[in-house]
Amino acid sequence: MSVDSHPRTPPSPVSPSPGREEPPAGAPYRDAALPVDVRVEDLLSRMTLEEKAGQLFHTMVTIGEGGRLAGPVPAFGMAGTEQMVREQHLSHFNLVGDVTSAREAAEWHNRLQALALGTRLGIPVTVSSDPRNAFASNPGTAARAGALSQWPEPLGLAAVRDPDLVRRAADAARQEYLALGIRCALHPQVDLATEYRWSRIGQTFGEDAKLTGELVAAYIEGFQGPRLGPASVATMTKHFPGGGPQKDGEDPHFAYGKEQVYPGGNFEHHLEPFIAAIAAGTPQIMPYYGMPVGTDLEEVAFGFNRQVLTGLLRERLGFDGVVCTDWGLITDAEVFGQPLPARAWGVEHLTPLERVARALHAGADQFGGETRTDLVLELVRSGSVPERRIDESVRRVLRLKFTLGLFDDPFVDVEAAESAVGRADLCLAGFEAQAASVTVLTNRPAHAEDEPTRPVLPLNPGVRVYLEGLDAAVVAHDAVPVASPEEADVALLRLEAPYEPRPGGFEAHFHAGSLEYSPEELERILRIARTVPTVVDVHLDRPAVLPEIAEVVAALVATFGVGDAALWEVLTGRAAARGRLPFDLPRSTAAVAASRSDVPFDTADPLFRFGDGLVG
Template sequence: MDPADKAGMLFHMMVAVGEHSSGNSAFGIPSLVAMVRNRRMSHFNLLGEAPSGREFAAWHNEAQRIAAETGLGIPLTFSTDPRHAFTDNPGASILAGQFSQWPETLGFAAIGSPERLERFADVARQEYTAVGLRIALHPQIDLATEPRWSRISGTFGEDADLTSRLVVGYIRGFQGDELGTDSVATMVKHFPGGGPQKDGEDPHFAYGREQVYPGGAFDYHLKPFRAAIEAGATQMMPYYGMPVGTDMEEVGFGFNKGVITDLLREELGFDGIVCTDWGLLTDVTILGTPMPARAWGVESLSREERMLKALEAGVDQFGGELCTDVLLDLVAEGRVTEDRLDQSVRRLLREKFTMGLFDDPFVDEERAEAVVGAADFLAEGLAAQSDSLTLLTNTDSLLPLSRGVRLYAEGIDVDKLGAYATVVESPDEADVAILRIKAPFEERSGGFEAFFHAGSLEFPAVELERLTAIAEQVPTVIDVYLDRPAVLGGLEESAAALMADFGASDDAVLPVLFGERAPQGNLPFDLPRSMRAVEESRSDVAFDTADPTFRFGHGLRY
C-alpha cells in the first residue's frame, strides 16, 4: 500500500444512498466515486434509505464494483447510525424506512431483558448484512444522569448496572460470540461516557462543550464500557465533550491521550478501532448552518495540529472528515510516520478481513428483498413497542378500556382508533379521552440544531392548562413520548391514567389501551418533580434529583 491508500483508510465519511456519482448538498459531501477514486477512502456512513431492500443492496453492490476497479481494490465497509426506531435526528439516527421498526433504545431499557435485546440486535444484524451494512455506529451506552441532555433517547437510561447488562446482549446479537463473516461490528459510544453535560447542553455545539463531574462519578460512567469491552466490542467512539474540573487534560475526548491511550487502551486493554465522532477537524456548513469543528479545547490549533494531536492521542479514524490531503502532507513532512499510519491501518484491514469483505464484498439482492422488513421481523418489532409501554398511573383501573367506548382523541390516527371505539369530536361528547403527547423541550434555531431537543423539561403553561382542562372534563388517558425525562407538572394527578412510551406506533399503543396486550415496561430513569430539582442535581450522579415524581423502575401492570 502506498501512503495514499493508507491515508484513505483513516477517514470515515458520510455518503447518501442513491446515485454514486452525485454528492449530498445538505451536508456538503462529494460523490462516492470521488471519495473512493480520488481520496482512496473505504469506510462510509450511509445516510438515507432506498425504496426497498433489493434497491439498497443493488446500490451497495455497484459501490463495491467501483471500489474493486480502483487502486488496490480494497472493499468498502459501510456503517450506519441506528435505523430501526422512530427519531430522525441526522446527527444521531435514521428513520426506519423499509427496515423493521422497534422501540427506541430507552424502550429496551424499559423492557429490561438482555435476551430480548439480543434478539432485536440479531434481527437488525440480518437486515443490515442483507444490504451490506457491516458497522453499527451504536450502541450508545452513555448514562442519562443529566435529565436535560438531548441525546438521552439513544441511551439505556440512568442506571449503570442495567446498561452494563443490556450492552452485552446488544453486542452479542450484532457480532455473535466473536466477530466473523456474518457479523456487524459495533462501534460503542461515547467513551468514556457522554451524559454529564454542563447544564445538559450537547457538545455538538460550542455552548455545550463542557463535561462536568461535580459528584466525582467519572468511574460510574465507565461501567458500561468495561462490560462492552469484555463482551467483545471491536470499535469505540470518544465523545466531543471536554472534561472540566478533573485531573484530565481539558480537551475534547477525541484529542485526549490520557483518555484514549492511557485509560482505554492501556488500563482497559482495548485493542480495537477508535474512530472519532464526526467533524473534529474541519469547519463545515450542515443544512445551511455553519458548524465549526468540534475541536473543543484545541480551537486555537490549526487543522494540521488538531490532526496530529488526535493521532498522538491514539485514534485510528477521523469520522466525518475528508482531508486526506492534510494527512498526506504531514506524512511527506515527516510529522506523521508511516509506522504510525500502519498501526491504524492494520486494525482497519484486520476487521475487513475478519468480516470476509476481501473474500466476497457483494450481497444477494434477492435475499435483501426477502430479509429487509420481513413479516416476522415487523411483528416482533411491533410487539416490543407494545411491551415497552410503561404504565405510571391507572386511577380506578380505567385501563384497559372497553371496546365501543365513546372516545375523544388527539395525536392518534382516528381511522385506526375506529376499529376499537366510537370516535367523537369533542371532550364533552366523550366517555374517555386519549391524548398522545411528546415530552417538552425548548426550540432552538433552525438547521442542524433544531433536531436536538434540549432546555427546560417543563410543559409550557398554556399547554399544561389545556391538557388539565380536558382531564377535568372527562376521564383522560395521557400517553407521553419520553425522549428525555419530563416534569409532568401535575398531569400525573389530573389524568385518570398516565403512560410513557419510548417510540411506539398507534398500532402498538392501541392493543395495550384496550387490553389485547398488557404494558410490561418500567421507567429507565427518574422523572424529576421540578426544574429546580434538576438544576440543583449533580450532572454526573445518577438518581440525584430531589423527590422525583416517579422513580427508576416504576411501572404498573393490569
C-alpha cells in the first residue's frame, strides 16, 4: 500500500527547513535494511551543531484544540510546538495533560511527525509520557487515565505480588501508547519506600527491594517485549540511584527537600532495583533531583554528579543507554503560577551555562524539561565542551530512535487508535486488577453479639449504607444509600491518606508531612464508627498512621488506585481481595521520624507489617 493511500498519511506536509543541503532520498540513514549503527553514523555526519544540540533536550508539549499543534503554554513555560521543532530542532517531547479523545491525540501525533518530517533531515519525534493508566493526577508526575484503560497504581500491583499481572498491565499500556504514538514511558519508578513521609511513594512498588526488582523486570518486559524494537515502548527507569531516602521525607522538587540522606549507611541497597532494570534491558535512566548528604559522594544533585552518572552508572553498572535528567535542572521557571527555581542543588551558584557544562561532564545525555539549545551551542563554540562529547550523547539518542523504528514508520493509524485505546478487554482487565489489589486489613463482626464467623464483609444484599467518598449510584443496585450514620446498617468511608497541605499551584499536589489525620478529622471518623459498624477504606498513596481507626472500625481496607465499582465488587463478595501491604504501616509519625530513612522496615512496632492482608 502506498503512503498516499495509507490511513497513517501525515496531514498538511511542510516544506524542508532552510540551511545546509538536504540529504538525498537514498542517504544510508534512510535505508531500513542497514544496521542501526551504520544509520546512526551516517545521520550524525550530516547534522549541524544546531541539529545535534536539539537532540539533547526532552521537554513538554501539549495537544492543541481539536488535535492541532499547540501554541505557547504559559502554565508550563512552553514555547509553541512549531518553534521548538523548526527553530530549536527539538525531537523529544513529554506529552502533558489528559488524553480524552484517542482520535484527536492520534491526529495531533501525525501532525507533529509531519512537522518533523519537513525539517532538513526529517528526524522523527519521540513522544514520551508520565504514567497515565492509573489514578494519580499530580500534573508534575502523572496524568489521569482519560480515554485509556485504568489499572491500579504500581503500589497496587505490588500488593498483588504477581509478576504476570504486572506484565499484562504494562503490555496493556504499551498497546495504548503505541496506538497514540507514545514511544517512551517516563517510568517505571523503582525508588524504595523507606521514608514513609515522602510524597512520591504512590508510583513505586513499595518498600521491599527484592519484590521491586522482580516486578520491574516484568514491567519492562511488558512495555518493551523480549527485545526492543518497532513494537516497543522504551522505558526510562527512575530515579537513579534511588529517590526514597529524602531528609524528613521532603521532596527535592523544592529547595527544602534537596537533601538525600543515608543514616543507616544503606546506599547500596537502593541500587538493587536499578540493577534489575538494567538486566531487564531498560534503555534509559533518569537520575533524581536530590543531592547525597553524609556519604563519600560529592554533595551535588545526582544530575550533576559525575561519581554517580559516570563512575557508578556507566562504569560500575555498565549502562550505555540514554541518561536523561529530571525536569528543570538548568533554568528557573514558573509552573501553574508558582515560581520554581532550577533544581540545581549543590550548584545553585553556577550560571545556567555552567550547569549545562557540569551535567554533560557528569555523563547526562539529555536535559529534561529544558529547551536551552543556545547554551550547548555556546559551550561548543567557545571550546568549553568538545563537539565529540555532544556526539556521544547524540549517538545514544539516535540509536534508540532507529531501534524503535521511528525513522521507518513514524505515523499512527487514526482509526486503529480510536478502537485500540480504551478497548473493552483492556478496561475489563484493569478493573479486575483493581479489585484484586484491594487489601483487607481487618474484618470483624458488625456487632459484638454476632457470631465470630460472620464478619461485616461481605456486605449483605439490601444493606442500608451511609456513604462518604463513594458514588451512591455504584451501590444503589444492591444496597440502600441513606443520609446519616444513624439510619444505616453500616457506614462506608473512602478516605485519602492524611497529609499536610502545602501552598502553591504546583507544590500543593505533593502530599507530604504528617501521616496522621488532624484531631478533628480523626474524632469525626471515630464518632461515625462508634455510631454504626463502619468500613473504612484508605487510599494509601503513602503509608498512614491508623491505630485508633483500626481499633474501632468493623473493617479496615487499604487501596492503591481502585475505582468505586471495583471496590464495591470486593466489599459485596463478588470479587476476591488479593492484596497484601507493600510496606509497613507505622503507629505514629514520631516513629517514622525516629527511623532511618534509607533502611526498610525500620519503624518501631508497626501497626501492620509488609505482607499483611486477609486474602479472599
